[in-house]
Amino acid sequence: MMHLLSIEWLKLKRLNTLKVILIVYALLLPFIFYTLSLMNVYGTIYDESIYVFPDVYHYVTYISSYFNLILGVIVVVFTLNELKFRTQRQNMIDGLSKKQIILSKFYVITLMSVAITLYTFLIAVCFAFANGGTDIFEGIRYIGFYLISTFGYFIFAFFLANLLKNPSLAIVFYLLSTFLEGIIGLFAKDYAQFFPLSTFGNLIPLPIIPDGFEYAMTEIQRAGLGFVYVLIFMLLSYWVLKKRDV
Amino acid sequence: MSLDVKERMVFGILGPNGSGKTTTLGMLLGVINPQSGTYSWFDNGTKDANRKRIGSLLETPNFYPYLTAVQNLEISAKIKGVSNPSEEISEVLKTVDLFARKDSKFSTYSLGMKQRLAIAATLLGDPEVLVFDEPTNGLDPQGIAEIRELIIDIGKKGKTILIASHILDEIEKVCSHCAILKEGNLVRTGTISEIIGNQESTLIKLSTVNLEDIKKCIDDDSGISLYKDLGDKIVISVSKERNTSEINKYFFDKGIVLSELSVYNESLENQFLEIIKKS
Numbered sequence: 001m002m003h004l005l006s007i008e009w010l011k012l013k014r015l016n017t018l019k020v021i022l023i024v025y026a027l028l029l030p031f032i033f034y035t036l037s038l039m040n041v042y043g044t045i046y047d048e049s050i051y052v053f054p055d056v057y058h059y060v061t062y063i064s065s066y067f068n069l070i071l072g073v074i075v076v077v078f079t080l081n082e083l084k085f086r087t088q089r090q091n092m093i094d095g096l097s098k099k100q101i102i103l104s105k106f107y108v109i110t111l112m113s114v115a116i117t118l119y120t121f122l123i124a125v126c127f128a129f130a131n132g133g134t135d136i137f138e139g140i141r142y143i144g145f146y147l148i149s150t151f152g153y154f155i156f157a158f159f160l161a162n163l164l165k166n167p168s169l170a171i172v173f174y175l176l177s178t179f180l181e182g183i184i185g186l187f188a189k190d191y192a193q194f195f196p197l198s199t200f201g202n203l204i205p206l207p208i209i210p211d212g213f214e215y216a217m218t219e220i221q222r223a224g225l226g227f228v229y230v231l232i233f234m235l236l237s238y239w240v241l242k243k244r245d246v
Numbered sequence: 247m248s249l250d251v252k253e254r255m256v257f258g259i260l261g262p263n264g265s266g267k268t269t270t271l272g273m274l275l276g277v278i279n280p281q282s283g284t285y286s287w288f289d290n291g292t293k294d295a296n297r298k299r300i301g302s303l304l305e306t307p308n309f310y311p312y313l314t315a316v317q318n319l320e321i322s323a324k325i326k327g328v329s330n331p332s333e334e335i336s337e338v339l340k341t342v343d344l345f346a347r348k349d350s351k352f353s354t355y356s357l358g359m360k361q362r363l364a365i366a367a368t369l370l371g372d373p374e375v376l377v378f379d380e381p382t383n384g385l386d387p388q389g390i391a392e393i394r395e396l397i398i399d400i401g402k403k404g405k406t407i408l409i410a411s412h413i414l415d416e417i418e419k420v421c422s423h424c425a426i427l428k429e430g431n432l433v434r435t436g437t438i439s440e441i442i443g444n445q446e447s448t449l450i451k452l453s454t455v456n457l458e459d460i461k462k463c464i465d466d467d468s469g470i471s472l473y474k475d476l477g478d479k480i481v482i483s484v485s486k487e488r489n490t491s492e493i494n495k496y497f498f499d500k501g502i503v504l505s506e507l508s509v510y511n512e513s514l515e516n517q518f519l520e521i522i523k524k525s
Contacts, residue, residue: 010324081310085308090309092276246278
């Protein structure tokens with residue numbers, strides 16, 4: 001694992017697109033929460049408790065999850081760079097197996113999801129302490145859900161990139177897929193909440209009306225299903241690559 | 247098609263564009279899934295790790311454009327598990343004469359430099375087998391000569407080399423053995439001299455006052471055939487056993503005095519085309 005990650009690190013550490021997007025994200029996220037707190041958007045419907053534990057986790061992860069959709073684009077970019085430069089082919093010729101090709105990106109995505117989750121966690125904690133919060137572990141389960149949700153969106157982006165092979169097509173499909181899934185869901189209302197993107201999204205429901213929707217599964221079950229989808233998209237990515245000439 | 251490449255051979259795969267050279271090598275290197283058939287490296291089957299013992303340049307130089315030569319080679323070296331990368335990278339860059347530009351981004355390289363960097367990459371880790379697909383593609387005449395020298399040198403060091411090309415001259419200059427492909431089928435295989443030297447017929451160039459006289463005699467005779475009409479001269483094809491004096495006597499007996507009679511050497515390129523055409 002460390003071997004594959006160190007190879008990926010050599011490729012990614014000098015990829016400027018990635019650096020710029022991540023830096024903008026890192027600067028923008030705290031700024032947005034600061035601005036929101038000044039505007040007191042939720043204050044009118046939701047009381048001050050969203051700024052302290054336990055609700056702060058739910059609130060912060062919910063807002064941050066919108067950014068995951070955008071960060072998924074990075075996944076598409078660094079996956080399809082390897083096709084554009086034909087370096088996926090070269091990496092294989094140099095001795096990597098198709099399994100290692102998939103695994104090395106999987107490790108990067110895992111690490112990226114963990115890093116983003118930790119960063120979000122840090123923002124939530126800072127926010128809560130600044131507003132007089134005390135018990136850091138209260139409501140922390142949302143950080144766990146957020147990790148699976150983030151991981152899910154990224155792996156889905158990775159799968160689309162592998163399947164479609166074309167960056168613009170993959171990005172457009174990725175950004176539209178939530179809507180597309182919603183449309184399909186209209187025809188299968190009973191099952192819509194079990195669809196992959198709904199599963200990832202429902203892990204962190206809208207904070208104002210957390211109980212406004214009847215879920216067939218408990219939070220833990222939803223997290224479990226999300227994890228199953230992560231594995232499915234991974235295996236599908238491997239299967240797509242396995243069948244293909246690179 | 248079935249090929250067996252032994253240790254220390256410099257083996258050429260020759261064929262026109264689209265004959266399946268790159269596809270064949272791509273299958274051997276695990277990037278193209280064969281519909282049927284098998285291959286085995288080092289008597290060790292199709293394991294992915296085998297490729298770490300092979301240095302390959304397939305079709306195009308594939309590198310990260312935003313990285314420098316050294317940074318690109320670091321990635322290859324890491325995948326191959328090279329023990330002392332920085333030393334080896336400097337060494338291979340010197341071999342292909344790119345050391346002065348080692349810290350320039352790949353995207354700033356000319357086509358020839360890209361090709362040379364790809365050859366440098368194949369040398370990393372001192373592999374037992376080298377696979378070159380059109381290694382002189384995009385190089386200027388001097389570059390072509392240098393790369394051929396380099397490949398000949400590597401061959402002398404006892405490495406096994408597989409080289410694909412559509413340029414017969416290239417194969418003839420560097421290879422010991424060769425296979426000719428056409429439309430995915432093996433047309434011929436053997437040593438270079440077997441393939442290039444072993445023509446069934448000799449070509450002879452003739453000239454006389456009236457070429458029509460020669461043509462008439464050719465029609466009558468079964469052992470001689472018209473190969474090519476050069477306008478002021480005629481090239482005939484005769485069986486290998488017959489020599490020029492015999493031909494001269496033959497025409498003299500027919501009442502034709504030849505003003506020119508010489509063995510005609512087709513360019514190697516044309517011989518290759520002949521082999522392809524005949525098959």
